[in-house]
Amino acid sequence: MKQQEFFSSRWALIIATVGIAVGTGNIWRFSRIVAQNGGGSFLIPWVIFLLIWSVPLIIAEFGIGKSARLGPVGAITKTAGSKFAWMGAFVVFVSTAIMFYYSVVTGWCLRYFIASVSGDLLKVDDHLTYWNNFASSYEPLLFHFIAISFVAFVILRGVKKGIEKATKILVPSLLIILIILFFRAITLPDAIEGIKYFFTPDWNVVLDSKVWLNALTQNAWDTGAGWGLILTYAIYMRKKEDVPLNAVLIGFGNNTISIIAGITIFSTVFALSSVDAMNQVTQSGPANTGLTFIYLPILFNKISGSEAVNMFFASIFFLALFFAAVTSLMSMVELSTRTLIDFGLNRKRAIGIITITGFLLGIPSALDITFLANQDWVWGVGLILSGAFIAFAIRRYGIDKFRTEVINGLGTDIKIGKWYNYIIGILIPIQVVVLVSWWLISSVSWDPEWWNPFHAENAGTVIFQWTIVLTILIVFNKYIADKTLNTDSVE
Amino acid sequence: MEVSTIITMVIVLGIVWGGLILLLLRAINYEKHKSQDGEN
Numbered sequence: 001m002k003q004q005e006f007f008s009s010r011w012a013l014i015i016a017t018v019g020i021a022v023g024t025g026n027i028w029r030f031s032r033i034v035a036q037n038g039g040g041s042f043l044i045p046w047v048i049f050l051l052i053w054s055v056p057l058i059i060a061e062f063g064i065g066k067s068a069r070l071g072p073v074g075a076i077t078k079t080a081g082s083k084f085a086w087m088g089a090f091v092v093f094v095s096t097a098i099m100f101y102y103s104v105v106t107g108w109c110l111r112y113f114i115a116s117v118s119g120d121l122l123k124v125d126d127h128l129t130y131w132n133n134f135a136s137s138y139e140p141l142l143f144h145f146i147a148i149s150f151v152a153f154v155i156l157r158g159v160k161k162g163i164e165k166a167t168k169i170l171v172p173s174l175l176i177i178l179i180i181l182f183f184r185a186i187t188l189p190d191a192i193e194g195i196k197y198f199f200t201p202d203w204n205v206v207l208d209s210k211v212w213l214n215a216l217t218q219n220a221w222d223t224g225a226g227w228g229l230i231l232t233y234a235i236y237m238r239k240k241e242d243v244p245l246n247a248v249l250i251g252f253g254n255n256t257i258s259i260i261a262g263i264t265i266f267s268t269v270f271a272l273s274s275v276d277a278m279n280q281v282t283q284s285g286p287a288n289t290g291l292t293f294i295y296l297p298i299l300f301n302k303i304s305g306s307e308a309v310n311m312f313f314a315s316i317f318f319l320a321l322f323f324a325a326v327t328s329l330m331s332m333v334e335l336s337t338r339t340l341i342d343f344g345l346n347r348k349r350a351i352g353i354i355t356i357t358g359f360l361l362g363i364p365s366a367l368d369i370t371f372l373a374n375q376d377w378v379w380g381v382g383l384i385l386s387g388a389f390i391a392f393a394i395r396r397y398g399i400d401k402f403r404t405e406v407i408n409g410l411g412t413d414i415k416i417g418k419w420y421n422y423i424i425g426i427l428i429p430i431q432v433v434v435l436v437s438w439w440l441i442s443s444v445s446w447d448p449e450w451w452n453p454f455h456a457e458n459a460g461t462v463i464f465q466w467t468i469v470l471t472i473l474i475v476f477n478k479y480i481a482d483k484t485l486n487t488d489s490v491e
Numbered sequence: 492m493e494v495s496t497i498i499t500m501v502i503v504l505g506i507v508w509g510g511l512i513l514l515l516l517r518a519i520n521y522e523k524h525k526s527q528d529g530e531n
Contacts, residue, residue, distance in 0.1 A: 010522060040499040047506050199503070200496040245518055252511040259507060413521045 005159040006238045012164045013237055014246060014253075019167040019327030020229045021254035022174065024105060025222045027321055028292040030258045031265040033218050037211045038202035045215035050223070050255050053216055053431060056423045057225035057387050059247040059416065060394055063406040065234025066243060071338035072228035074484040075235075079402075080393035085481035086473040087389040091228040092339050093469055094382040098227075099332035100358055101365035101372045103151075106325035107143025112293060113318035119311055122301050127294045140366040145359055151326060151333050152355040156348065159236045163330060170323045175257070177320040182260050184303070184313060185267040194270030198262055209438055216435060221380065223254045226387025229331040232338050240411035265291070272299045292321070333358065344487040370456050377457040378465045381439070385466075388432040391424050399424050 007013040034042050068075035072095075076088030111134065115121040124130045134140070154162045185191060205211050220226055230250070237243075300314035333354055340350035365372035394402045399421045408415045443459035444450045453464030473480070 010518065014518075040496065040503075043499060043503045047503055050507070196492060196496055199500040200493060201499050203495075242521070245514065245521070249511070249514045249518060252507060252514055255507045256511045259503070413517070 023328035040201035054223040061231040065231040080396040082481035106147035109322040188271035191267035194266035
């Protein structure tokens, strides 16, 4: 099929891709993980993994998508060979499984934004009860429906008129809101205490393997490296578009936003919390919702003596969260849609199927937060495997060939040196092996019944669900490869 | 503020924010040249 749609400029591509990378993980997950892992001692490995995990994988995704002009299944099959179509299918499966519950989370953000604008949120006395009442009602289902329908409407309009147009409004708005919140937070009295905590290393935990594991998973999470989402947007890069500079820019841009969000949250919590601030940041709450949906609304009430000012800051915070979530959700729906397009469906039909399936399979997460936490755990860890499969595809293709012909090929602004070969060929596999082995060994101590597949967050449930999915995909490998490579896609 | 806090701040912000500014300037520069050469 002749490629019909492209992003109109480099900046349109960068804005859309920043929209993928910047999600709710940058805002609420990042702050919690920093607090749980010793503040500044976490930031050092987190920056290292930006350089040796996220950036190389973002470059890889851009390169594979641009050269193959197919979604992850077809692109990985083309790059690694038809025996490995199942790997591409696994990448798609993981991101799609995340999409099911991410739409629910997007709905929560929208619901809290509405509650802030209407003033209801600031009138609440007990935010934990308020959250529990909301989570156990049918409202999350309604907002999940609204979130996925809105995204489907955008995607239906195509890449240029849909994704590009929407992200050109949403991403800059998100940045402006975050900057407003940042300056408000750092000018609060005692905000400096939060900033100090954020950057002070705790030398007792600097070499703790758990800190390094969390630094890697957080980086994989918040940059979107290895998800296949950037690969999907790279399909729509212009032929003469640069790969390496754009990729590095997105990695650094994403982490910049995480730091802005982190400083904002730590400053706010330390300035306004009358009780032990750190306890509040580290307390997860159900499905890690504690800080954002239970504790921060309490703090918004204390920003100033004026109810209107407090309402304004609460509203723009939840609006920023919603924008961050919706631009990431957009890329997840586009990834699944593009996969069906590569299977021969037209865009309209593909979106219809993905939206209905996404809504239906998101229902369990909308109604049961334990189910959502389980899916978040299983497929969040699955991203490490997805990243490994992308690196493996390049190894099969020939890392040096990929670097010289694809990354440093037509349109490149900067040349990537031989160091890239060592990172993809040696460092990424080492990181995957060390990480997965460490995780398996330590998960035995987290849960005495670590083998039980029906526990929400243990090794057993991950191994059980991964095994089912991988077995099915490997059995149907030939069908998946033939269908993707021999079908003429209709955009 | 402790010395270790300042050092961590300089390293993290220097690499991430400094890196971003440098990369952005390079990208803007390349785009300027491309549009002057009529490539865009």
